[in-house]
Amino acid sequence: MRVSELSRHSGVPVATIKYYLREGLLPKGEATSATQAVYSETHLRRLRLIRALVEGSGVPLTKVRAILDALDDTGVDLHHLLGTVQYALTPETTPTDTPEWREAERNTEELLARLGWRVSPSSPARPRLTHAIATVMGLGYQVGPRTLDTYANAAHMTAERDLDRIDPAAPRERAVEHVAIITALMDQMLVALRALAQEDVSARRLRGTDARY
Amino acid sequence: MRVSELSRHSGVPVATIKYYLREGLLPKGEATSATQAVYSETHLRRLRLIRALVEGSGVPLTKVRAILDALDDTGVDLHHLLGTVQYALTPETTPTDTPEWREAERNTEELLARLGWRVSPSSPARPRLTHAIATVMGLGYQVGPRTLDTYANAAHMTAERDLDRIDPAAPRERAVEHVAIITALMDQMLVALRALAQEDVSARRLRGTDARY
DNA sequence: CCATTTGGATAGTGAAACTCTCTAATATTG
DNA sequence: CAATATTAGAGAGTTTCACTATCCAAATGG
Numbered sequence: 001m002r003v004s005e006l007s008r009h010s011g012v013p014v015a016t017i018k019y020y021l022r023e024g025l026l027p028k029g030e031a032t033s034a035t036q037a038v039y040s041e042t043h044l045r046r047l048r049l050i051r052a053l054v055e056g057s058g059v060p061l062t063k064v065r066a067i068l069d070a071l072d073d074t075g076v077d078l079h080h081l082l083g084t085v086q087y088a089l090t091p092e093t094t095p096t097d098t099p100e101w102r103e104a105e106r107n108t109e110e111l112l113a114r115l116g117w118r119v120s121p122s123s124p125a126r127p128r129l130t131h132a133i134a135t136v137m138g139l140g141y142q143v144g145p146r147t148l149d150t151y152a153n154a155a156h157m158t159a160e161r162d163l164d165r166i167d168p169a170a171p172r173e174r175a176v177e178h179v180a181i182i183t184a185l186m187d188q189m190l191v192a193l194r195a196l197a198q199e200d201v202s203a204r205r206l207r208g209t210d211a212r213y
Numbered sequence: 214m215r216v217s218e219l220s221r222h223s224g225v226p227v228a229t230i231k232y233y234l235r236e237g238l239l240p241k242g243e244a245t246s247a248t249q250a251v252y253s254e255t256h257l258r259r260l261r262l263i264r265a266l267v268e269g270s271g272v273p274l275t276k277v278r279a280i281l282d283a284l285d286d287t288g289v290d291l292h293h294l295l296g297t298v299q300y301a302l303t304p305e306t307t308p309t310d311t312p313e314w315r316e317a318e319r320n321t322e323e324l325l326a327r328l329g330w331r332v333s334p335s336s337p338a339r340p341r342l343t344h345a346i347a348t349v350m351g352l353g354y355q356v357g358p359r360t361l362d363t364y365a366n367a368a369h370m371t372a373e374r375d376l377d378r379i380d381p382a383a384p385r386e387r388a389v390e391h392v393a394i395i396t397a398l399m400d401q402m403l404v405a406l407r408a409l410a411q412e413d414v415s416a417r418r419l420r421g422t423d424a425r426y
Numbered sequence: 427c428c429a430t431t432t433g434g435a436t437a438g439t440g441a442a443a444c445t446c447t448c449t450a451a452t453a454t455t456g
Numbered sequence: 457c458a459a460t461a462t463t464a465g466a467g468a469g470t471t472t473c474a475c476t477a478t479c480c481a482a483a484t485g486g
Contacts, residue, residue, distance in 0.1 A: 138265065
């Protein structure tokens with residue numbers, strides 16, 4: 001496959017492919033001469049994965065590269081790969097020195113302790129959760145244990161299902177890709193479903209019971 | 214309150230406040246002379262909400278404005294407001310003319326029919342869900358009814374809880390803000406919790422049962 | 427009365443993700 | 457084999473977004 005064909009098969013412009021090559025997101029094709037290189041099915045898969053991450057979840061290219069590097073690092077097991085992918089996908093959150101932050105942090109810790117979740121103290125999702133709680137509280141709304149438990153249970157249900165679908169015996173190439181997908185792309189699905197569920201509940205409660213939609 | 218004080222109370226630079234005023238995100242203060250205007254508590258609340266949306270969920274300013282306009286439109290009831298906020302928050306998704314899209318669309322329709330959710334046919338969350346499914350399928354992975362049901366149930370649990378917390382009798386100003394918050398900010402909480410839950414499940418399954426984390 | 431603040435307008439910045447242009451070397455096709 | 461098209465590689469240019477900085481003239485505030 002040459003660049004133009006790679007472009008056609010993926011729908012990505014040649015200029016963009018060249019850009020990805022320059023940025024090291026896509027490995028170089030095998031050069032057959034000074035002005036020619038051939039690309040394989042692997043390149044096409046990789047390209048599709050990049051586009052899925054970028055278009056599907058708006059992941060910045062620097063983070064995409066971090067994820068791809070982790071996929072290619074054969075010394076990492078699935079559990080740590082999942083952590084690495086999450087780390088790359090989680091936006092940085094700097095703790096602020098406010099009362100809300102401290103209260104939110106306590107909520108986070110208590111929740112994790114209550115549920116007994118095995119989570120690394122350095123997991124970037126911790127401050128992210130704290131930040132989300134602190135933001136809502138900063139607007140003057142409570143985020144109590146009842147709400148957190150409900151959300152946590154819902155999150156755990158999806159996580160169980162996600163891990164059910166990973167086959168640790170599958171070829172590493174695939175298993176590793178699968179982990180990237182469940183962590184990065186399934187979020188989109190959950191968020192879309194949440195919007196639909198809210199609409200449903202809202203229709204039932206805030207309108208009559210006989211409305212069509 | 215003058216601009217400088219508004220800036221101090223909110224932590225947002227004066228230059229940025231002026232920018233928001235120019236962009237119509239923040240209503241003008243009440244002018245007391247050609248070079249002086251006073252801002253109220255309402256301005257401060259509004260400013261905090263803008264920052265929460267921008268920092269908390271990376272909502273583009275154009276969408277923030279759409280949300281704020283909906284909040285200010287007193288002719289809209291809570292149910293429709295929720296729809297409007299969701300509409301503003303949901304990224305546009307253009308259907309593609311591929312087999313994956315059509316299959317994903319069928320999955321979406323069947324899921325909603327199976328669950329009996331009352332969802333408008335024009336809800337932008339539909340194509341968003343379809344797009345998410347189609348993207349995952351385009352990478353060669355199945356998204357079956359089992360997975361969709363699990364995710365849908367989880368989503369519905371959070372939606373029930375969200376609507377429980379809305380007080381339809383509260384002053385419109387507050388109820389309306391609450392709706393914006395649950396649709397926009399609670400997503401972040403759910404996603405963060407999902408990451409933590411995945412780590413927990415992954416630790417239990419992909420590692421031994423005695424590992425510390 | 428004089429340094430400081432403000433409103434209002436215009437212009438500039440920096441990051442991110444492309445997109446374009448160019449060159450010399452090859453490939454393809456009629 | 458000659459005309460046309462394609463490619464790798466590198467650099468520069470473009471667009472969008474969200475600010476940030478600079479000016480200026482009017483107006484406080486001490």
